[in-house]
């Protein structure tokens with residue numbers, strides 16, 4: 859299964875479905891709609907959920923909108939500043955929309 863990591867500070871928003879996209883650089887452009895991802899924290903490598911990729915859309919930093927920010931549970935200036943901090947000097951990104959997969963009942 860493909861894998862993805864998130865900063866630990868986003869775990870609660872993802873599990874509560876307040877965060878439904880992530881914006882990544884070309885290193886994660888290999889993802890496609892329908893992929894199921896095993897998801898863990900970047901810092902501790904702690905598994906915390908599975909996500910299904912709904913869509914992957916190429917986007918420029920300048921084209922990010924308040925809708926993208928809402929899907930990140932952030933304000934647009936905060937989102938742009940964060941992306942520039944994580945990916946300095948980059949202009950081309952991929953908006954990866956996902957949904958949380960529920961755990962199989964045991």
Ligand SMILES: CC(=O)Nc1ccn([C@@H]2O[C@H](CO)[C@@H](O)[C@H]2O)c(=O)n1
Nearest residue numbers: 863864865868880881882900930941
């Ligand atoms: C290796 C690794 O884990 N990288 C990243 C990269 C990005 N993000 C989050 O995606 C959104 C847009 O970039 C923001 O919410 C970011 O903080 C993340 O959590 N982890």
